[in-house]
Amino acid sequence: MFCPFQLSKDGVEMQFATNHLGHFLLTNLLLDTMKATAKSTGIEGRIVNLSSVAHHHTYPKGIDFDNLNDEKIYNDKMAYGQSKLANLLHAKELSRRLKEEGANITVNSVHPGLIMTNLMRHSLFS
Numbered sequence: 001m002f003c004p005f006q007l008s009k010d011g012v013e014m015q016f017a018t019n020h021l022g023h024f025l026l027t028n029l030l031l032d033t034m035k036a037t038a039k040s041t042g043i044e045g046r047i048v049n050l051s052s053v054a055h056h057h058t059y060p061k062g063i064d065f066d067n068l069n070d071e072k073i074y075n076d077k078m079a080y081g082q083s084k085l086a087n088l089l090h091a092k093e094l095s096r097r098l099k100e101e102g103a104n105i106t107v108n109s110v111h112p113g114l115i116m117t118n119l120m121r122h123s124l125f126s
């Protein structure tokens, strides 16, 4: 959260890469197994994205897809906000698709409250 501009090894702005793309990929890699397990056991699968109330505080366009990796317009707070908005939209759309498919899996995103963790390393502790 709120780190100085940096790119991941894949060349994506670090907050978007860490907070959204990593979780998006992990979810997709697990999805077939989750669907099969929910079907064979009858037990509902659950995907929970840890988003944040900070999803309200984004760039003016929301997720600025055209300038994701542009250091010139980088704002550490808005970049965090857009990554958290991505968590929320990912949950919403995946939930819709799984419902349409009839898969027994729910998808939700949550704001966990304010907790003093290492997440604050680039704000309170620096």
Ligand SMILES: NC(=O)c1ccc[n+]([C@@H]2O[C@H](COP(=O)([O-])OP(=O)(O)OC[C@H]3O[C@@H](n4cnc5c(N)ncnc54)[C@H](OP(=O)(O)O)[C@@H]3O)[C@@H](O)[C@H]2O)c1
Pocket: 001, 014, 018, 019, 050, 051, 052, 053, 111, 112, 113, 114, 115, 116, 117, 118, 119, 120
């Ligand atoms: N704490 C709050 O008040 C709060 C509020 C709203 C939402 N959230 C959300 O809650 C989630 C968890 O945060 P937390 O408060 O539990 O913070 P945390 O304890 O610092 O956990 C963050 C985790 O992310 C890992 N991480 C950080 N940068 C990474 C990177 N570039 N690549 C891979 N892993 C990386 C950290 O690993 P290392 O420790 O090894 O770096 C750590 O395991 C986040 O999605 C955050 O947005 C937290």
